[in-house]
Amino acid sequence: MARNFEVFSGEVNLEKVEPLPEDFDPTAIIKDLLPPVVCNDAIVNGKEKKKEREIVLGRNVHTACLEVTEPDADDEVTGEREAYMASVLARYRKSLIERTKHHLGYPYNLDFDYGALAQLQHFSINNLGDPFIESNYGVHSRQFEVGVLDWFARLWELEKNEYWGYITNCGTEGNLHGILVGREVYPDGILYASAESHYSVFKAARMYRMECEKVKTLLSGEIDCEDFKAKLLLHKDKPAIINVNIGTTVKGAVDDLDLVIQTLEETGFTHDRFYIHCDGALFGLMMPFVKRAPKVTFKKPIGSVSVSGHKFVGCPMPCGVQITRLEHINALSRNVEYLASRDATIMGSRNGHAPLFLWYTLKPERVQRFPERSPEMSQECTLLEGPS
Numbered sequence: 489m490a491r492n493f494e495v496f497s498g499e500v501n502l503e504k505v506e507p508l509p510e511d512f513d514p515t516a517i518i519k520d521l522l523p524p525v526v527c528n529d530a531i532v533n534g535k536e537k538k539k540e541r542e543i544v545l546g547r548n549v550h551t552a553c554l555e556v557t558e559p560d561a562d563d564e565v566t567g568e569r570e571a572y573m574a575s576v577l578a579r580y581r582k583s584l585i586e587r588t589k590h591h592l593g594y595p596y597n598l599d600f601d602y603g604a605l606a607q608l609q610h611f612s613i614n615n616l617g618d619p620f621i622e623s624n625y626g627v628h629s630r631q632f633e634v635g636v637l638d639w640f641a642r643l644w645e646l647e648k649n650e651y652w653g654y655i656t657n658c659g660t661e662g663n664l665h666g667i668l669v670g671r672e673v674y675p676d677g678i679l680y681a682s683a684e685s686h687y688s689v690f691k692a693a694r695m696y697r698m699e700c701e702k703v704k705t706l707l708s709g710e711i712d713c714e715d716f717k718a719k720l721l722l723h724k725d726k727p728a729i730i731n732v733n734i735g736t737t738v739k740g741a742v743d744d745l746d747l748v749i750q751t752l753e754e755t756g757f758t759h760d761r762f763y764i765h766c767d768g769a770l771f772g773l774m775m776p777f778v779k780r781a782p783k784v785t786f787k788k789p790i791g792s793v794s795v796s797g798h799k800f801v802g803c804p805m806p807c808g809v810q811i812t813r814l815e816h817i818n819a820l821s822r823n824v825e826y827l828a829s830r831d832a833t834i835m836g837s838r839n840g841h842a843p844l845f846l847w848y849t850l851k852p853e854r855v856q857r858f859p860e861r862s863p864e865m866s867q868e869c870t871l872l873e874g875p876s
């Protein structure tokens with residue numbers, strides 16, 4: 489597991505982080521107790537006390553909350569407050585540095601340096617609406633978004649004039665969108681997903697009130713196509729919408745896309761009776777670089793693929809990419825007059841900074857390093873899967 493951490497998180501470049509000034513004493517101006525730098529243990533009267541972290545239902549936990557300070561007419565007080573806020577932020581930054589160093593257990597690539605993009609932080613960039621239609625809102629980054637989408641469409645082998653997609657807020661949004669497209673194409677379709685699928689897939693089933701069949705998995709975490717076949721045969725009269733995992737969250741298992749398609753065909757489901765969404769949140773971007781891995785491509789009868797931007801790619805804010813076939817999106821979209829755009833996304837306003845980060849990170853030098861990292865990552869999965 490230790491190697492796992494190295495592979496996923498990379499080196500955090502701490503040299504680039506400016507140290508706090510030597511004479512900086514945050515406690516000098518702090519009146520209220522601030523949250524401790526690393527607060528896995530509770531601090532009571534200056535003594536550390538081990539505390540089990542528990543999930544309390546029905547009650548919001550407010551132990552680590554910083555109050556919003558109200559503006560004040562008195563200049564002296566305002567000055568004091570600004571100093572206080574600066575010290576809170578400085579300590580928060582320190583705790584982020586500390587926590588990033590010990591980042592473990594989440595498959596995030598933290599090897600990034602986006603200094604060049606700092607100059608854009610002052611702008612409220614919003615890509616609301618459809619990425620391919622100019623809307624009324626001028627402060628957008630659509631030109632970057634579409635560039636990134638073109639890159640992914642090429643990666644998954646779909647022609648420029650045949651795909652549609654957008655940069656989402658996270659992998660979950662990609663799943664919510666992919667499954668919605670499937671549902672709009674086949675309104676009476678049944679959703680099939682392996683038991684080890686991400687919780688967002690089952691959330692989609694609940695949100696859209698879809699009938700859902702949870703399919704068993706093999707020891708490796710891959711979908712069990714024998715069980716899939718049995719479940720398909722129970723509902724031969726209804727179209728099938730299938731979530732295929734390109735890397736499950738816990739075991740990193742990659743469902744055998746070819747076997748899933750073969751199983752559908754053998755059970756009598758013709759290509760116009762099923763829709764496959766590939767949840768590539770974890771490895772969707774990596775698989776094309778791994779030799780002998782099941783290939784994710786729109787040359788196969790799949791409907792959509794989504795990935796997370798903040799996992800393998802490494803992006804300082806949550807984001808994701810969703811790509812689907814243009815023909816499907818027309819079934820789903822509505823025109824919105826006041827935006828002068830089309831509504832085909834899950835969210836309305838969309839983070840316009842995320843496309844800039846993705847566009848910047850997909851530069852050739854960095855992408856060229858993906859293959860080096862991919863085998864290590866997939867080897868890690870084999871170790872986790874064990875012999876099967």
Ligand SMILES: *Cc1c(COP(=O)(O)O)cnc(C)c1O
Binds near residue numbers: 686733736796
């Ligand atoms: C992380 C993950 C998601 C959800 O992605 P978020 O960006 O956290 O919303 C979906 N599917 C899989 C397999 C994941 O690992």
